[in-house]
Amino acid sequence: MLESNKDSAKLDAMKRIVGMIAKGKNASELFPAVVKNVASKNIEIKKLVYVYLVRYAEEQQDLALLSISTFQRALKDPNQLIRASALRVLSSIRVPIIVPIMMLAIKEASADLSPYVRKNAAHAIQKLYSLDPEQKEMLIEVIEKLLKDKSTLVAGSVVMAFEEVCPDRIDLIHKNYRKLCNLLVDVEEWGQVVIIHMLTRYARTQFVSPWKEDDGLEDNEKNFYESDDEQKEKTDQRKKPYTMDPDHRLLIRNTKPLLQSRNAAVVMAVAQLYWHISPKSEVGIISKSLVRLLRSNREVQYIVLQNIATMSIQRKGMFEPYLKSFYVRSTDPTMIKTLKLEILTNLANEANISTLLREFQTYVKSQDKQFAAATIQTIGRCATNISEVTDTCLNGLVCLLSNRDEIVVAESVVVIKKLLQMQPAQHGEIIKHMAKLLDSITVPVARASILWLIGENCERVPKIAPDVLRKMAKSFTSEDDLVKLQILNLGAKLYLTNSRQTKLLTQYILNLGKYDQNYDIRDRTRFIRQLIVPNEKSGALSKYAKKIFLAQKPAPLLESPFKDRDHFQLGTLSHTLNTKANGYLELSNWPEVAPDPSVRNVEIIELAKEWTPAGKTKKDNAAKKFYSESEEEEDSSDSSSDSESESESASGEQDEEGGSSDDSSEDSSSEHRSDSESASEVGDKRTAKRNSKSNGKSDSEDGEKENEKSKTSDSFSADSGSEEESSSGSESESESEFESRKVAKEKEKNKTKQDRNPLTKDVSLLDLDDFNPVSTPVAFPTPALSPSLIADLEGLNLSTSSSVISVNTPVFVPVKTHVLLHRMSGRGLAAHYFFPRQPCIFGDKMVSIQITLNNTTDRKIENIHIGGKKLPMGMQMHVFNPIESLEPEGSITVSVGIDFCDSTQTASFQLCTKDDCFNVNIQPPVGELLLPVTMSEKDFKKEQGMLTGMNETSTVIIAAPQNFTPSVILQKVVNVANVGVVPSGQDNIHRFAAKTVHSGSLMLVTVELKEGSTAQLIINTERTVIGSVLLRELKPVLSQG
């Protein structure tokens, strides 16, 4: 059927085969037929083939190789689900030959855009590691990279891989520690378990102990916990010189909400984290959650009870309020019953023992005899632990001796024996009673216990003891070995104390023992005979025989079987089994001195530094990020200082503007300096274009122009000419303005304002419905005031500070590179490109792009150049000079400039070598179509006020508050878009400004933090399309963790 052409027949066949696999039947002989279908179009057939492959590939390695190429192709599929599943199956095929292919696939997938694929890459790491441990080093690199991933989807899986591959490389965690702590709540539940366990180990190595030195004291205090809780603890805390590392606190605080998880494993993981690393005073909060888990399935109960049992030994106080939750129900399975009993015993104290004993009485009568026996043991332990009730317990146990059930009686005897051993003096009566029981009890352990007791106390019951011995001598041969040994002991003891009555009896017993079948008994007989029966050969030892036999014996301690489990980490398999399981990682002891906490500091702090003093730190940072950057940086700063003087001399108007404008020209002129000579030419070109565009546009367009006009203050050296001309071309009123350029600065300003005021008013009136007061809290106040007043106000504004908007150097240059040409498809020529965010030297409307070419072949590649260009309308491209040759392993970086016309359309062109041509394309992220500008807060508000209505797009972002720290927001925004930071007077509002490269329109980004974990993201620009694209890109970045 597999050969059939019809999908349905194939599917049917595959289903049957999978059915066979499921039943465990061997279907391997079908391998060749199945493998053929791996490329099937039908996704269900494909999946079933995958299932089959993973199951049998190991057995049929050669044939399995046939399928590999299909997966390699699928790894490049645009559908992320298919990429992921291809990687999954590829890595699941345990064929050693394909290890290099897997390695490559993992590396690529770990840089995939889809977090789902990256998650699968993390899984694949473990698979590859188990297939070939030699790859460890390479895999660790990938793990390191994935650990930096910010997606919550990936976090759990990569930590799992970390635990499996290199759990000892704790240094990889440092940088990611805080991120992991903060993301924890959002990670899927299985990942949470793994991360919490890992962080517990981490915390134990990196922080000093929060526990007090004198644990004993702590233990005495434990009873107070519930009653006079935190107040006291806090004062205690303050007294101590110890202060907790903030990171340590972070972990403890961030895990707390997870106690409310519905997943028992998560709750348990948090509980063990608190148990192992939190200060003892805070452990109490976990008990409530653990008790809640007891309502769950029996398996969960079993594990949780085991852990509670261990905890309750050390810290009774924690679970005391929940005593009644551990009461046993008759329907519980036996293992649960015994565990509950164990906990009840641990929790018993003077205050609650009477209630507990009453409860125990019902248990003793249980139909489940195994459980009844365990209860008796428990009573014995309570009796030894709490001296007040020893007598009560003893009496109760003696009553049980008359029970009809033998197991119960036997157990009681054993327990009574242990109890009596502790305080033998007063209990002659009980011993007599027990001696009588010898006739009826048949359980060997109980009989042996009674005999032992009588032997120990033979001096206190002088009449009975010999009689018992007589009876036992009669039945010696039919007794159990255990009992026989005790008979021998009893005989020996009586011989020593009361040889007159028992000499003959003892000798008789010794004779019997001499010929016993069991060698232990024969041994013991010989030993005792030599020791106690005086003969000529007996050595010095016999003198001490009495001391040897009747020495004071220490009473046995009745201890919990959970006593020794506490050295295992709670909640682990090893703890459950009480043996070390494979791959168990010891929880290390607290370090004496905390290792350097600064290792956990992440770049966030560097970034924060980066923009505050602006100057030197930025340069440092840039140097760190990308080596070639530093030079350019220096260049530009050099040139800007040069241009300072130049620009001052070149443009007369600027002098009039005063000090503040000087600053702006300083920053901006560097970019435009090169063009300044040709300013008029460029201006002409632009005017033409602008004219064609701006004809017949709406009011909002006017607003746009306003915007530009105000920007005229932004260095006249390059743009001003074109600005004025363009406006003159389109509207009459600006003709006066054209003149005003030559007139004094102030005058011009006033004019612009005058014609601006009515315009802005128009805009706001038209868009009144859309006008959202919340979204523009910094809105320009004009509409509310009378025009004349506004003019005055504006005049005031101007006199205090003139509007300063100028192009700036980028705040941050991302190091992310994009693949232009893969080396596989480029026959060894690889090309990557990235956006250096520098103004382009080929033209001021172009975005500069740096392309790095690598030769991965072993021969020279000659004559690399750009061939045919297929650019959308209006786009222009400045190519690099042809490269004559590129040595093997050599690489070269060239820059090109592309004018994208402020659109995100793809620029396609051909990258050619001497022999080949490759089609490649560059699609710019919208954030790279911008140039950062600096402006003051006031200017920003002013510009924003003019770009309301249609020019404004906004959205609400929801994210965790830790993502809303200024540095985080800054980092995220500048990472996505090349914008400049506008200093903000308010803590909760962050502003960024930029202009588009081609048209120079302003792009204003505002992030306003609201109550709770929401924020409003507002973008004001006249290029509404780009604005909304940018909004779409910024939103997920800001809202993700």
Add this chain to the structure above:
Amino acid sequence: MIHSLFLINSSGDIFLEKHWKSVVSRSVCDYFFEAQERATEAENVPPVIPTPHHYLLSVYRHKIFFVAVIQTEVPPLFVIEFLHRVVDTFQDYFGVCSEPVIKDNVVVVYEVLEEMLDNGFPLATESNILKELIKPPTILRTVVNTITGSTNVGDQLPTGQLSVVPWRRTGVKYTNNEAYFDVIEEIDAIIDKSGSTITAEIQGVIDACVKLTGMPDLTLSFMNPRLLDDVSFHPCVRFKRWESERILSFIPPDGNFRLLSYHVSAQNLVAIPVYVKHSISFRDSSSLGRFEITVGPKQTMGKTIEGVMVTSQMPKGVLNMSLAPSQGTHTFDPVTKMLSWDVGKINPQKLPSLKGTMSLQAGASKPDENPTINLQFKIQQLAISGLKVNRLDMYGEKYKPFKGIKYMTKAGKFQVRT
């Protein structure tokens, strides 16, 4: 992590096996069978069994053992919780989780298991997401599939998997927008011989059935949230709002889910709604014993008690019982010694009772403990703790949903010692 999974039925046959790493021979289950033999009852099989090279972790549900094989250290609860999740998923997919059903749908089971685990680490366990990846079988779909040749395997990554709300899929549409919430409380209690309460607790859950279009954002507030002592939430509930305002705010998953489970603080006295009068006596000499129980209402706040069911495990010595109920039906299984009496509704005017004699094994001594009585009952329209939902609001969508809230009190583990 999880290496392999074996499904074993009650007669000890392995009827399904699935391996996520290299194949583990099914002979590893011999250790499990050994433990099973030792434990006599299925309930008593230890959940964790060590073998020389592997560890077997098992859960027992619906008369099937789900045995996971693992090789290295792993938190046992992790595996156990996962296995329970598997069972829940099967139940969700097929309605019931039983051997014949699993055998019939073996391919779907296999596909689901494949998606749930990758290399032994859970991948997608949210049933909403799984259902988008692999559609649950229905008769209609089977018919359609055979005709059109389409498959029940989705080829797109479910949107939920990547979004911030992985539990909800996008593009949900209903013509009737409804949201129902059931507040169900269970009383766990142990009552002693004399009728006084030894321990009593209330555990509650809020189960929801939400069928709303789009991405609704709901808030649910209580009249008396202080009652809730300890809570655990569905991941959709925003913990911060609960901490600060004691309000449940969430974007609900689509369909049925458990929103919240809670525990009512132990300080509050629990009203026990029923009492049981009993007189059970065995005599040493004769081989007959007397048996009489009466069930009556107590503190029910005027509501009727329904669905009353009395079960009791009789001592081994009891051979047979001849009983006469005043209402309902009763059965006694002489093999398991289980007595059950289906009472039905309690009429306060005429209390139901069950009277009769027990015949005991001749010669055997009288059992030293009277049997405990387990009680089941239901009370509609009442949350015994007094918890009340104040209001339910919806944001984010324009339409007006139909809202409904139902209260119910049930007996949980309710035992009367005699």
